[in-house]
Each structure stands twice: as structure tokens, then as C-alpha cells.
Amino acid sequence: MTNPKEVELLGLWVSPFVRRVEWALKLKGIAYGTIEEDILNKSALLLRLNPVHQKVPVFVHGGRVVSESLLILEYIDETWKQSPLLPRDPYDRAMARFWASVAEGKLEPNAWVALCSEGEEKERAIELATEALGHIEGVIKGKAFFGGEGIGYLDLAIGWVSHWLPVWDKVGSMKIFDQAKFPAMAAWASRFVEHPMIKENLPPRDKMVVYFCGKRSRIMASKSHA
Numbered sequence: 001m002t003n004p005k006e007v008e009l010l011g012l013w014v015s016p017f018v019r020r021v022e023w024a025l026k027l028k029g030i031a032y033g034t035i036e037e038d039i040l041n042k043s044a045l046l047l048r049l050n051p052v053h054q055k056v057p058v059f060v061h062g063g064r065v066v067s068e069s070l071l072i073l074e075y076i077d078e079t080w081k082q083s084p085l086l087p088r089d090p091y092d093r094a095m096a097r098f099w100a101s102v103a104e105g106k107l108e109p110n111a112w113v114a115l116c117s118e119g120e121e122k123e124r125a126i127e128l129a130t131e132a133l134g135h136i137e138g139v140i141k142g143k144a145f146f147g148g149e150g151i152g153y154l155d156l157a158i159g160w161v162s163h164w165l166p167v168w169d170k171v172g173s174m175k176i177f178d179q180a181k182f183p184a185m186a187a188w189a190s191r192f193v194e195h196p197m198i199k200e201n202l203p204p205r206d207k208m209v210v211y212f213c214g215k216r217s218r219i220m221a222s223k224s225h226a
């Protein structure tokens with residue numbers, strides 16, 4: 001990893017955080033290599049490159065390392081100027097980052113807790129995730145994509161909602177992404193997954209269901225032994 005042009009991505013096929021980085025690289029036409037991680041048995045490379053969080057994705061460009069997927073998107077956007085992801089206007093850029101942080105801080109963690117819990121904890125998490133999705137519904141209303149006419153930074157940041165959230169809903173027997181309640185998000189999700197590049201770069205739904213069922217069972221079992 002010393003070639004200054006070399007781009008490597010430590011990833012995991014089922015991770016929405018990793019996929020958004022791959023989507024950005026593909027939209028910009030940047031060639032990259034991938035190293036698949038086993039997050040149940042983390043490699044020495046992962047621990048060395050991301051000692052703080054020990055998570056994927058880890059992005060390596062010419063030997064320099066960036067972790068945290070949303071920061072990686074910004075790094076990619078600033079390094080390769082073609083097909084810009086973030087809006088040029090400073091206010092629009094701040095808003096794109098704001099809504100990405102809402103999805104990341106309120107929607108994703110609550111949807112995950114809802115998937116891996118029962119009873120009151122699950123109900124509360126569903127409520128909080130639904131509230132966050134309601135705010136995001138207001139942002140996409142009347143637009144084709146969060147980025148306007150085409151896919152931008154916020155589409156990539158929120159992209160997991162289109163393909164992962166329905167799987168989590170199924171596996172967790174819940175309905176956070178209720179298409180009737182969130183028609184603008186539902187229309188956006190269909191457009192997003194139909195985009196030719198995205199369509200080709202989504203993990204298979206059946207494999208995801210198996211993966212998340214297994215993950216949920218392990219988490220629920222460890223909670224019941226705690």
C-alpha cells in the first residue's frame with residue numbers, strides 16, 4: 001500500500017457503511033481494490049489501520065488511511081473532483097451534512113436497536129426511528145434525489161434505507177419503513193435502487209436476510225444470558 005495512486009478498501013459485503021464508499025468510488029469512476037474483513041475475527045491489518053474504532057470501512061489511498069464512512073465520502077469528493085457529491089453552496093452543504101448526521105445518529109441506531117430487542121425497548125426504538133424517518137421524509141418531498149436531479153452525498157449517506165431497512169423490518173417483524181406513511185421516501189428508495197450503478201452494487205437480499213437473522217439471534221441470545 002505504498003503506490004501514491006493506489007486505492008484500497010477494507011470492507012464487508014453486507015455493511016451499509018462500506019457500500020456507500022463503494023458507491024462513491026464507482027460514481028466517480030475510481031479503480032480500487034477490496035480486502036474483505038471477518039468482523040468476528042478481525043485481521044491484524046484492520047486493527048493496525050483503524051485502532052480507535054476497529055471497524056470497516058477503512059479507506060487507504062497511497063498508504064494514507066481514512067476511517068468513518070461519511071468522512072471517507074468527503075475525502076473522496078475532495079480528492080477526485082469529477083461527479084461532485086456534496087453541493088457547492090455552503091448552506092446546502094451544511095444541510096446535507098446535517099441530514100446525514102440525523103440519519104446516522106437517530107435513524108440507523110434506533111432501527112438497529114429495534115431489530116435486536118423486544119418489548120418496551122423495541123417499541124421505543126421503533127418510535128424514535130419512525131420520528132427520524134418522518135423528518136427525512138420532509139426533506140425528500142418534491143425532489144427526485146436528495147442531491148437534486150442526481151445522486152449526491154446525502155443519497156449515498158441515506159442509501160441504506162432503501163435496501164437494508166426493509167430487510168431489518170422483515171427480520172425484526174416490524175415496519176419502520178412504512179411505505180404508506182412515508183410515500184416520498186418510498187418513491188426515492190425505488191428510484192435509488194433502480195439507478196444502474198446502485199442496482200449492480202447491492203448485496204443480495206436473500207443473503208442479507210440470512211445474515212441479519214443470524215446476527216439478531218446471536219445478539220438476543222447474548223442479552224438473555226446477561
Ligand SMILES: N[C@@H](CCC(=O)N[C@@H](CS)C(=O)NCC(=O)O)C(=O)O
Pocket residue numbers: 012014015016017039054055056057067068069070
Ligand atoms: N460509523 C462507522 C460505522 C462502521 C461500522 O459500524 N462498521 C461495522 C460493520 S457494518 C463494523 O465494522 N463492526 C465491527 C464491530 O463493531 O466490532 C462508519 O460510518 O464507518
